[in-house]
Amino acid sequence: MSMKLPSRSENFSDWYNQVVLKAELADYAPVRGCMVVRPYGWTLWENIQAALDRRFKETGHVNAAFPLLIPISFLEKEKDHVKGFSPELAVVTIGGGEKLEEPLIVRPTSETVIGSMYSKWIKSYRDLPVLINQWGNVVRWEMRTKLFLRTLEFYWQEGHTAHATSDEAQEETLKMLDVYTDFAVNEAAVPVVPGRKSEREKFAGAVDSYTIEAMMGDTRALQSATSHFLGQNFARAFDIQFLDWNNQMQYVWTTSWGLSTRFIGAIIMTHGDDQGLVLPPRLAPIQVVIIPIYRNDDERAVVMPVVDMVREAISDYRIHIDDRQEVTPGFKFNDWEMRGVPLRIEIGPKDVAKETLTLSRRDILGKTGKKQIPQKGLLSEVDKILIDIQSSLLDKAKQFREVNTHDPGDFAEFIEVVKNGWAFSWWCGDPECEARIKEETTATTRCIPQDQPTGNGRCIYCGNNATERVIFARAY
């Protein structure tokens, strides 16, 4: 496999696939549509997990594990849910050599099986709220797959909570949307727009769905996490009732919310460039790579003690020393640029003599991002640069989104702008307009942002009165 990538402008989709493979984030599994997440990609996921898990625990949630296999009849208990998921099921029909009386589905999501357990566990208002999250794998039989973005099996967390009142459940739904927004912006440097999904785009079984939408490097939108207010739909389907303060039986109110390995796709397509991956320092598996430069064993003997000293000096960071002898420094530079390591430190015999080092930023390639500094004061310089890279990535992505988000004056202009950008337009709320827009432009309603302008406008499609502005875009 050649090291050279196709350029993003030339073929974004091919660029993406090759970055995933060449940075060794993931690989194709032997089963169609499945992926192997390689160690470098999985470490990125572990860092994402840690950043989210901390936030979940700070907001009072605990983790648990519910079964992978679900009786097929469970799915049928919630009519919208079964409609949404039945085309995508993997079905186990044989177990231990025998045909099963009732087939089992491999979970595509766990509202049903978790609902059945909640109905057993929840008896009184004192048992509420139940605030449980699960980290795990799910299977959805997708036809058109793409590594991380849409695979048959993927990894995610799914939060499932139960509450005594509708207000409390709605508050939870929005609280978790905030948690996702905070994570995306402050850990992944991915600016996202939090908002509500339209009726047509919402989760199968939800009353209201919320999403964070991000603009990828080709201007398409990526739904990066979702949070659902499920009302009493699953409570009724699974008979989750509690005795309230007045000794009355009531159905609980539930929510669910999830973020998956798809988010790795968001990071790649938000920050990546023609040299490969660019990772935000807070999540990068390797934050600093140190490359010793030498031509022979004598030089190596001079350089390596300084390399060790440097490693010690910045040991709070995730560091890798690339001392491979079978490849050139130039090869290593390209290799770590492909893998998106935020900062590179080069140390050669001249640096040893002058007590200097060379730092190279991944986000600013070439001379501009390179500087020689004294070895003394390295740590504070690294601190500063990594913070700067983190915020620069966010700023750049924000600016890109702003430049590519439009306010078309009429539908003719709308058609043009959504070919290569987002439209932030008034919509009357009629699903008919939404359907026509999709048909005529392939752009869909991504979300109705929480941040709304004041006043009313005219629907971009039909011209009728509209009270909300909506992001329309082609989406992954």
Place this chain on the structure above:
Amino acid sequence: MSMKLPSRSENFSDWYNQVVLKAELADYAPVRGCMVVRPYGWTLWENIQAALDRRFKETGHVNAAFPLLIPISFLEKEKDHVKGFSPELAVVTIGGGEKLEEPLIVRPTSETVIGSMYSKWIKSYRDLPVLINQWGNVVRWEMRTKLFLRTLEFYWQEGHTAHATSDEAQEETLKMLDVYTDFAVNEAAVPVVPGRKSEREKFAGAVDSYTIEAMMGDTRALQSATSHFLGQNFARAFDIQFLDWNNQMQYVWTTSWGLSTRFIGAIIMTHGDDQGLVLPPRLAPIQVVIIPIYRNDDERAVVMPVVDMVREAISDYRIHIDDRQEVTPGFKFNDWEMRGVPLRIEIGPKDVAKETLTLSRRDILGKTGKKQIPQKGLLSEVDKILIDIQSSLLDKAKQFREVNTHDPGDFAEFIEVVKNGWAFSWWCGDPECEARIKEETTATTRCIPQDQPTGNGRCIYCGNNATERVIFARAY
């Protein structure tokens, strides 16, 4: 459900099931033989994971994720492997509404699919060793199931490594056995005997299998983790070859090793008593529970500030404050004893006045384990007690194992001792003797311990010359 447990001596199996349910570690799932790991049990598992994962990373391993679904033909490539696992498979025959051309199995273990990827990734000796671990779920269609010990789906880690030489792979196999031993002894306070499995008991597809065996509270043995030297069996089956230093193609040498949620069963059955769970402090989800004692709001107002102060003083520990108002302190004591929290702190109005506290150890119930101490110096007292509980649990379990491990003089005596204990006896190595012993006593060879006496002996069954002593026991 009543709070009272059956006693361990009366009905150990029933005691076990009820502890699991009443301590809210796990529950039965709607699908036969599957379990739900509840938050308290899952937090225990998270602590186990952290303790192991740290050790894996310190020994140079990285994590990755391989697919859940495996083409059924993969299993057939290794003849012993397929023989061992085919009776236990869950098979997906339908995907996305269509009958699949080739059925997929839900992984019972991942040697095959990982082998297929290694054959793609490994080209040269420079790519070796590959040291990968995976945390995940697997499914084995078991007939007689028991929470944690044997469930259709369970959670585990499976390490899979590939090496250039047989020696290196064997070294890895034993290194990971050491890691498991170290974890079991020093984190879980479960004394284990590391040793080799007999031919009959080894993993399907392995050249050599090693195990750590622990004695449960009813004297039965529990295989608590295993490490396998797979030779070139999977390398040949999946064509994992590399170009060696001499430019020759060679098959790699592989290992695999795993520890599962079954280990939670080992902790329960090693340390538990008639009051319920007893958890080793290093792994306990809650290390210290604080129970404020008061009869009215005035007393509560006096006690709670001290509770907060105490929480602050020992904030490095995992602490829970049980301020439930609808239950009595006595109920709380029983409740946290059932859940095995190592240390309880009670604070009442008298304690506030006298600047004292009452500490109660879970491992020593009643007056002996209880003491009143000054609030000053609390932290160092808690440090000391938790360390002491950790080592006392280990000592007690070791002593129990020693008392119940026998050296029968002949087979008649052997038959008696294995009814309620382990026999550490000479065995000639003949599978025929092993089979007969199992038939006549239900005891199996658990392991051939690494620690062997010098010299030879006579096989406990046939009287022929024997070079190794073996642990025989009834097992879970």
